[in-house]
Amino acid sequence: QEPKGLRIATSYKLMTLDPHYANLNENTSLLSHIYERLVYQDERLELKPGLAVSWRALSDTQWEFKLRDNVRFHDGSPFTANDVIYTIERIRDVLKTPSGGFKSYVSGIKSVTAPDPLTIVVETNGKVPTLPLSFSSLFVMRRPSQGFQTTEQLNADVPPLGTGPYRFESWSSGENLKLSRNDHYWGPKPAWADVTFRVIENPSARVAALSTGEVDVADAIPARDVAGLKQRGARIASIGAARINFVQFDVARDTLPGVTATSGEAIANPFKNPLVRRALSHGLDRGILVDKILAGYGTAASQVFPAGLPGTSENLQPREPDYEEAKALLAKAGFPDGFNLTLAGPAGRYPGDAESLQAIAQSWARIGVIAQPAAAPFSVFNTKRAAGEYAVWYGGTSGEAVDIILHTLLASPDLARGTGALNFGKYRNEAFDKKLAEAEGIAVGSERNAGLAEATELVMADQPIIPLYHFHHIVGFGPRVGSYVMHPRGWTTAMQTLTATEN
Amino acid sequence: MMALVTVALGRLSQAFLLLLAMSLIGFIGIHSVGNPVFNVVNIETATPEDIRLATIALGLDQPIWRQYLVFIGNVVAGNFGTSYIYHQPAFTLMISKLPATLELACVAMLVAAPLGTALGLIAGRRPGTLFDRAVLKASVSALSIPSFWLAMMLILVGAILTGWFPSGGRGATAAFAGQEWSLITRSGAWHLALPALTLAIPNIALIARLSRSGTIEVENLDFTRFCRAKGLSPRRILLRHTLPNISMPIVTIIGLQFGAMLAFAVVVESIFSWPGVGKLLIDSIQLLDRPVVMATLTFIAVAFVVLNALVDLFHAVLDPRVRLSSQR
Amino acid sequence: MKAHILRVLRIRPSRPALSTSKVLLASYILLAVAAPAIAPQNPYDPLQIYGWEASSPPGTVGSGGFPYLFGTDGLGRDIASTILYGLRISLVVSLTSAAIAALIGLTAGVSAAYFGKWVDAIIMRLVDLQLSLPTILIALIAIVTLGPGVDRIILALIIAQWATYARIARSVALSEASKSYMDAARLLRMPTARIILRHLLPNSLGPAITLIPIEVGHAVALEATLSFLGLGVPIDRPSLGSAVANGFQYLLTGQYWISLFPGLALFGLIVSINLVGEDIRRSLDPRNQSR
Amino acid sequence: MIAQTQTAPLLRVENLSLCLRSAPGSTAILTDVTFELKRGEILGIIGESGAGKSTIGNALLGLLAPEFQLTSGTIAVEGKSLSAMTAAEREALRGRRISAIFQDHTASLDPLMSVGAQVEETILSASPALSKRQARAKVLDLMGRVGIAEPDRRYRNYPHQFSGGQRQRIVIAIALAAAPDIIIADEPTSALDATVQKQILQLLRALVDETGISIILITHDMGVVSEITDRVLVMRHGEMVEQDDTASVLNAPVHDYTRKLLAAVPRLHIPAVSVNSGDGLPDSDRSEQPATHEQFLIAKDVSKQFSAGGFGWCLGAGKPGFALSNIAMRLPRGTVTGIVGESGSGKTTFGRIMAGLDTAPSGRITIGDKIFDVSRNGRRSGLLGRVQMIFQDPSMSLNPRMTVAETLNESIRFGARMRPDDSRDGAARMMDRLGLARRLLSRHPHQLSGGQKQRVCIARALLARPEIIVADEPTSALDVSVQAEIVRLLKDTISEEAVTMVFISHDLAVVQEMCSSVYIFKDGRIEDFGTADFIFARSDNPYTRALINARPRRFTC
Numbered sequence A: 001q002e003p004k005g006l007r008i009a010t011s012y013k014l015m016t017l018d019p020h021y022a023n024l025n026e027n028t029s030l031l032s033h034i035y036e037r038l039v040y041q042d043e044r045l046e047l048k049p050g051l052a053v054s055w056r057a058l059s060d061t062q063w064e065f066k067l068r069d070n071v072r073f074h075d076g077s078p079f080t081a082n083d084v085i086y087t088i089e090r091i092r093d094v095l096k097t098p099s100g101g102f103k104s105y106v107s108g109i110k111s112v113t114a115p116d117p118l119t120i121v122v123e124t125n126g127k128v129p130t131l132p133l134s135f136s137s138l139f140v141m142r143r144p145s146q147g148f149q150t151t152e153q154l155n156a157d158v159p160p161l162g163t164g165p166y167r168f169e170s171w172s173s174g175e176n177l178k179l180s181r182n183d184h185y186w187g188p189k190p191a192w193a194d195v196t197f198r199v200i201e202n203p204s205a206r207v208a209a210l211s212t213g214e215v216d217v218a219d220a221i222p223a224r225d226v227a228g229l230k231q232r233g234a235r236i237a238s239i240g241a242a243r244i245n246f247v248q249f250d251v252a253r254d255t256l257p258g259v260t261a262t263s264g265e266a267i268a269n270p271f272k273n274p275l276v277r278r279a280l281s282h283g284l285d286r287g288i289l290v291d292k293i294l295a296g297y298g299t300a301a302s303q304v305f306p307a308g309l310p311g312t313s314e315n316l317q318p319r320e321p322d323y324e325e326a327k328a329l330l331a332k333a334g335f336p337d338g339f340n341l342t343l344a345g346p347a348g349r350y351p352g353d354a355e356s357l358q359a360i361a362q363s364w365a366r367i368g369v370i371a372q373p374a375a376a377p378f379s380v381f382n383t384k385r386a387a388g389e390y391a392v393w394y395g396g397t398s399g400e401a402v403d404i405i406l407h408t409l410l411a412s413p414d415l416a417r418g419t420g421a422l423n424f425g426k427y428r429n430e431a432f433d434k435k436l437a438e439a440e441g442i443a444v445g446s447e448r449n450a451g452l453a454e455a456t457e458l459v460m461a462d463q464p465i466i467p468l469y470h471f472h473h474i475v476g477f478g479p480r481v482g483s484y485v486m487h488p489r490g491w492t493t494a495m496q497t498l499t500a501t502e503n
Numbered sequence B: 001m002m003a004l005v006t007v008a009l010g011r012l013s014q015a016f017l018l019l020l021a022m023s024l025i026g027f028i029g030i031h032s033v034g035n036p037v038f039n040v041v042n043i044e045t046a047t048p049e050d051i052r053l054a055t056i057a058l059g060l061d062q063p064i065w066r067q068y069l070v071f072i073g074n075v076v077a078g079n080f081g082t083s084y085i086y087h088q089p090a091f092t093l094m095i096s097k098l099p100a101t102l103e104l105a106c107v108a109m110l111v112a113a114p115l116g117t118a119l120g121l122i123a124g125r126r127p128g129t130l131f132d133r134a135v136l137k138a139s140v141s142a143l144s145i146p147s148f149w150l151a152m153m154l155i156l157v158g159a160i161l162t163g164w165f166p167s168g169g170r171g172a173t174a175a176f177a178g179q180e181w182s183l184i185t186r187s188g189a190w191h192l193a194l195p196a197l198t199l200a201i202p203n204i205a206l207i208a209r210l211s212r213s214g215t216i217e218v219e220n221l222d223f224t225r226f227c228r229a230k231g232l233s234p235r236r237i238l239l240r241h242t243l244p245n246i247s248m249p250i251v252t253i254i255g256l257q258f259g260a261m262l263a264f265a266v267v268v269e270s271i272f273s274w275p276g277v278g279k280l281l282i283d284s285i286q287l288l289d290r291p292v293v294m295a296t297l298t299f300i301a302v303a304f305v306v307l308n309a310l311v312d313l314f315h316a317v318l319d320p321r322v323r324l325s326s327q328r
Numbered sequence C: 001m002k003a004h005i006l007r008v009l010r011i012r013p014s015r016p017a018l019s020t021s022k023v024l025l026a027s028y029i030l031l032a033v034a035a036p037a038i039a040p041q042n043p044y045d046p047l048q049i050y051g052w053e054a055s056s057p058p059g060t061v062g063s064g065g066f067p068y069l070f071g072t073d074g075l076g077r078d079i080a081s082t083i084l085y086g087l088r089i090s091l092v093v094s095l096t097s098a099a100i101a102a103l104i105g106l107t108a109g110v111s112a113a114y115f116g117k118w119v120d121a122i123i124m125r126l127v128d129l130q131l132s133l134p135t136i137l138i139a140l141i142a143i144v145t146l147g148p149g150v151d152r153i154i155l156a157l158i159i160a161q162w163a164t165y166a167r168i169a170r171s172v173a174l175s176e177a178s179k180s181y182m183d184a185a186r187l188l189r190m191p192t193a194r195i196i197l198r199h200l201l202p203n204s205l206g207p208a209i210t211l212i213p214i215e216v217g218h219a220v221a222l223e224a225t226l227s228f229l230g231l232g233v234p235i236d237r238p239s240l241g242s243a244v245a246n247g248f249q250y251l252l253t254g255q256y257w258i259s260l261f262p263g264l265a266l267f268g269l270i271v272s273i274n275l276v277g278e279d280i281r282r283s284l285d286p287r288n289q290s291r
Numbered sequence D: 001m002i003a004q005t006q007t008a009p010l011l012r013v014e015n016l017s018l019c020l021r022s023a024p025g026s027t028a029i030l031t032d033v034t035f036e037l038k039r040g041e042i043l044g045i046i047g048e049s050g051a052g053k054s055t056i057g058n059a060l061l062g063l064l065a066p067e068f069q070l071t072s073g074t075i076a077v078e079g080k081s082l083s084a085m086t087a088a089e090r091e092a093l094r095g096r097r098i099s100a101i102f103q104d105h106t107a108s109l110d111p112l113m114s115v116g117a118q119v120e121e122t123i124l125s126a127s128p129a130l131s132k133r134q135a136r137a138k139v140l141d142l143m144g145r146v147g148i149a150e151p152d153r154r155y156r157n158y159p160h161q162f163s164g165g166q167r168q169r170i171v172i173a174i175a176l177a178a179a180p181d182i183i184i185a186d187e188p189t190s191a192l193d194a195t196v197q198k199q200i201l202q203l204l205r206a207l208v209d210e211t212g213i214s215i216i217l218i219t220h221d222m223g224v225v226s227e228i229t230d231r232v233l234v235m236r237h238g239e240m241v242e243q244d245d246t247a248s249v250l251n252a253p254v255h256d257y258t259r260k261l262l263a264a265v266p267r268l269h270i271p272a273v274s275v276n277s278g279d280g281l282p283d284s285d286r287s288e289q290p291a292t293h294e295q296f297l298i299a300k301d302v303s304k305q306f307s308a309g310g311f312g313w314c315l316g317a318g319k320p321g322f323a324l325s326n327i328a329m330r331l332p333r334g335t336v337t338g339i340v341g342e343s344g345s346g347k348t349t350f351g352r353i354m355a356g357l358d359t360a361p362s363g364r365i366t367i368g369d370k371i372f373d374v375s376r377n378g379r380r381s382g383l384l385g386r387v388q389m390i391f392q393d394p395s396m397s398l399n400p401r402m403t404v405a406e407t408l409n410e411s412i413r414f415g416a417r418m419r420p421d422d423s424r425d426g427a428a429r430m431m432d433r434l435g436l437a438r439r440l441l442s443r444h445p446h447q448l449s450g451g452q453k454q455r456v457c458i459a460r461a462l463l464a465r466p467e468i469i470v471a472d473e474p475t476s477a478l479d480v481s482v483q484a485e486i487v488r489l490l491k492d493t494i495s496e497e498a499v500t501m502v503f504i505s506h507d508l509a510v511v512q513e514m515c516s517s518v519y520i521f522k523d524g525r526i527e528d529f530g531t532a533d534f535i536f537a538r539s540d541n542p543y544t545r546a547l548i549n550a551r552p553r554r555f556t557c
């Protein structure tokens, strides 16, 4: 019997129907049913064909993409190179910030041409070996009869038109998104006749909805609820996310707010000293974070991605805490009695964020560093961090690849090159910058990955951040779903589910 | 009648001042809390240049007073601006959440007000009886349970264990007067039950407590004794004499609580994924989505002004000694 | 006033139900005061907490050498100790804020009713303004501009709560102000403040007295909500409210103790405050004083 | 049943004893009260203020305050003991068999219901078969019979829009509306002027004669007693002093207390040189004042209107109701000026305006050499506080949450501006002078009898040491012997402290005794005025004469 619709409870609150509005999982996860990308990433983040069947570099500054034939938009019109060009132009030239989250993906593109309707040639300003990867984030829209569609139009009048496996039915902001099967989809026939996403932001409510069978899939299940859910007959899928949560230091300023000697007097910035940073990393019990706070649904971190993903280093393994060594390092750095600091962080942004602050404080207390955890709502946290009110803080970031994170988080801040956007601690390491730039110039492949791994090893030796953990995405699903394939980017889609009958 | 018009006009002009004051507080408040731009761009990937451009695009680079003047100008022209986050007109966004909130609050209050008053009246008439003690204990308990606990317990019992009710969401809706309503479909009404109950229970308790203590006080007064002396049935005394005399604080509380349900039923709305105004407001505050915050705050202020004016009107109608314009 | 307080505190052995609640409330206060002496663990001292013992069920004996009577929470804090310490914060925050808010609100509401005209208009519009501003926003503003701290929370809660009292008191005072004992007081030409506080206020207090204990409980819950959003007391110093809010996440998990025990403690606290409040209300009614 | 009705008296009270629950035995409120009430009989209960008269009434109705405890005794209606009845049966007695007129008439009315509706619901509950229209007609009839003018207009008015006497008559109307067998009338005419009082007494008498109901009439007014009661029961300190036919008690009292009481009855003296010395009455007689007295308070052209509408916020709805027009009055320092007049004629209204409690659209009041504009708020014009008032309904004018001591001390502290230690026993001494036990100081108003409350109000006004007092029916709830003492006290105070007093009363004998000049009010106008001698002896104003002639014969000489 044909399975009825699939019902998914998601924490992702779709903000807009404009697929180019903001580069947030909230939008991209749901819109990926309707819109497609030229290139996909598989579960190990390796690239695979999407609307493009193949791609190759024609030269250092030219890429050629062969497009898939016989693909139709939901209104029946054929998909051609023209639509890709429209998409790129719309993102690069038309959309203005704030609706410009994707701009960085196309900023290196000089021009796009279509030698034939199923081929595009992209000319870049410099070497952009990751262009195909960038294209794995861009949703292709259909070129309208004239001009460019604005975000307002997409939200209000024009139904979204894509080539994806599901077509748009209705949307009510903050409530639900309804989709139906695209029977003319070019790929494998979509499993469900229709799909309803219900936005349920409260985790317990998602758990409850899954428990009662009101939904078939619920994403972002809190780890602590896993046991209970399993007891009530739900099944669980999980995967380490392509992201990292870490502690970051301000290593630039001479004195820092909230950092004092144990006696309470102000002291010079201790985090300029790599010994202190290393001591704090050694004096940290990641096991508690991972096994207790994340209830096992997390991986202790020693670098920016979970070991094993492309560009990671096998040599960097998370260490057990060593309080004695940490104390020794502190003493060597001139802080035998430790010091006091305020550890800032957002509350409720990442799984285990506020709890981690306290667990970290517990660990550090054992080496004499008294940390005062200070959690704040995310927006307040950001404003204060930007204003320099913090000395040490908890943060998180994600990206499609290791180099993107290295590029923004650890590379020296440089407006011109666009590096170090998240390097709020103003950490600078020229050797690393050079090594990273070299690796980034290499075409995608094992050589590039090796270069990135080496750069990572180099920078982590200096401990500019303390990697904490890579949390896992957890999805629960009910009996009507046969299995659920997790993806490290953390999207929740109907395409990842297989019906029970199929299994 | 003239007096009524004068009073209404007076109220209206006061309301405008109030709205002005509130917009100022909201505006400066949001401004002081943080910079919305960090929520607009993806902070995990955005470059400083992105942030700079977004700041300019939102007009956040202007001095706060100029931003405020621009805002006021737009509001006068009927435009609250576009949501930073959702990129929809803020006012439309707020209005789209209204039906859900309205029907939830109305149902909850329609259950709570009569039930609470009745319980309190009956209990207060004979203080110390078994029924009275039961009402007192039950209402004290109901008021002592944190609302999220109550919500979760109702879900656990009403949805997960028994499966009688859905655990959340609005269910099917149907269009009426250009908006989508749950109440008029079977499934929608079914979905409404638990959240409405969660909102109603503490209010039943609160109203019962108020009317109980009022009844105890009033039933001791000479005129209720005289009513008994003149042979009125206890029921009539309770309904026609005690009830009006205790109704002022009760109606006041009903007004306040109803307003609070419209505006601040966040816990219930989020646990039952009931997409209402309260949740929109809190989310917007946390995301510093100023246009939506301002639009929602304006609606709430208007709602409270209207509700409180209605309560005052009720008071003036009920108690001939009180004048609407309260001049003494 | 002293007479009232004495009347309130007078033990009435003939009312066992009420004295139970008084005893309960008294023991809560006692426990809060004595927390550092009797709690097996100081949950605010990170050195005494063992993260690896997080989420231990009740009865587990931890590295501190004592059994975790009510188990430990997700961070390894002894729940029994957390309750004891958290009580201190919650009691101070809720009682102070409710008391001050009641004082301000009642005075404002009664004054509005007494003076009428523009005084009434101003106070009542302020009330409308306050009612339409969400507590979260107020707390955000207070904490961001003044910095975090228990006193800021109390401030935010006072701002959030006074308006309710004002409206309730006014609703009663409007009728009360027209009675002739008010005329008698006015004839004596005593200071207006005294007329309001000594004559109008006590007679308009009825519903407010019922409301105060309810609002105390409300304040605990509000404080918990704020803590939950990172706006409350510092996260490493959980109040009873934030312990309950934290436990909320565990309601549907098997780790019942993390939510159950703080919840029960809070429930008992608010129930006893309410019952004592009911007792106070009764004893403030002149018709009940001789009984 | 029928046999029983014939043999058993309608109501029989035997050995009724009551004490306060808080202190059993020690404070007896009633001791061994025994009496019978026959069908068609009016039994008067007289006695000291605080003797327990109202308490008897409450006991009969089963509406005792919870503080009281019945220690012994039985109450039987037609031979059936109340204690043997079920709660429902007792409930059914009230209204249908026994109804009441409470002493505290103002507090007896629901402030939020129009008076008409309050009468009507009583009628409907007594005879549910009546249609709304019939009931309405009956209400209007009743209101007319108790002397409320324009009943169809006043039907919709609320209690606070009525004068004291009018409220009392509404309460009477309600008691009659229930059509009971027994009416317990507790001071039913204390707020009524002589003519209206006469009308009410006639109404009651007629009811008794025509329908055979019985009335227990609690009163301090010996005139009323002599006029209509059949038998009298005299009470003191919660005990019965004597009980007999009215004539025997009044003419040949056995007990000392009764004798004392009768001796204290104030008598109206109407000199033989009476009536009509012709048109050429010298005007000087009217304005004649002892030359020694300066004119201390002068009221001029005071006018005020009340709208007829029901709601305060619907100002201007309908035609104007009552109007006070162009009242002018001169009060020489150190004298007592009486205001008497028809119930509802504006006496209280005028008193309140004088005290600065209410405003009037036009008029001027001069005190000493200071002029006050009464259209302005009393606090702002400074008038408020110059004049103390003894309010007409004592129970409403006492703060229910303050003890007697607190109330009196406040008056000493703020009215007389004395430091608390100076005033330490001022209150207690005043209590002694007013014949109130000092232990009452710690009581709250609801724990006092009607007369006790009234005396507390007098004490409060006197302790404030005002220059001017407006006393609105200050002795209406007091038994004659206490009344005599209070009158003496007031006179002493006036002469000792040169207080100027306005004495509003319907008791002509007291007015004659107290006042040097008298104003007669009717329908919001001054109908007549002059020295007391002139008014009582020589005035030929028909209303004045009617008022004086309406006095019960017996205590006039």
Ligand SMILES: Nc1ncnc2c1ncn2[C@@H]1O[C@H](COP(=O)(O)OP(=O)(O)OP(=O)(O)O)[C@@H](O)[C@H]1O
Binding pocket: C290, D020, D029, D048, D049, D050, D051, D052, D053, D054, D055, D056, D065, D067, D103, D446, D447, D448, D449, D450, D451, D452, D477, D479
């Ligand atoms: N609630 C109470 N608590 C204590 N004493 C009370 C209470 N109510 C009345 N009393 C006392 O009981 C006595 C009898 O009161 P009651 O009202 O019957 O007097 P009364 O004869 O009607 O007097 P009056 O003529 O002044 O109305 C009074 O001395 C009074 O002070």
Ligand SMILES: Nc1ncnc2c1ncn2[C@@H]1O[C@H](COP(=O)(O)OP(=O)(O)OP(=O)(O)O)[C@@H](O)[C@H]1O
Binding pocket: D160, D161, D162, D163, D164, D165, D166, D191, D193, D306, D307, D321, D322, D342, D343, D344, D345, D346, D347, D348, D349, D350, D392
């Ligand atoms: N607030 C009001 N609204 C309308 N009419 C009123 C109001 N107050 C008083 N009146 C009317 O004014 C008239 C005068 O009342 P007032 O109380 O002055 O009479 P009084 O002379 O004191 O009578 P009594 O001897 O019965 O106390 C009455 O007819 C009364 O009904």
Ligand SMILES: [Mg+2]
Binding pocket: D053, D054, D055, D103, D186, D449, D450, D451
């Ligand atoms: Mg009496």
Ligand SMILES: [Mg+2]
Binding pocket: D163, D164, D165, D347, D348, D349, D392, D472
């Ligand atoms: Mg009067």
Ligand code: NI
Binding pocket: C001, C002, C003, C004, C005
């Ligand atoms: Ni006191």
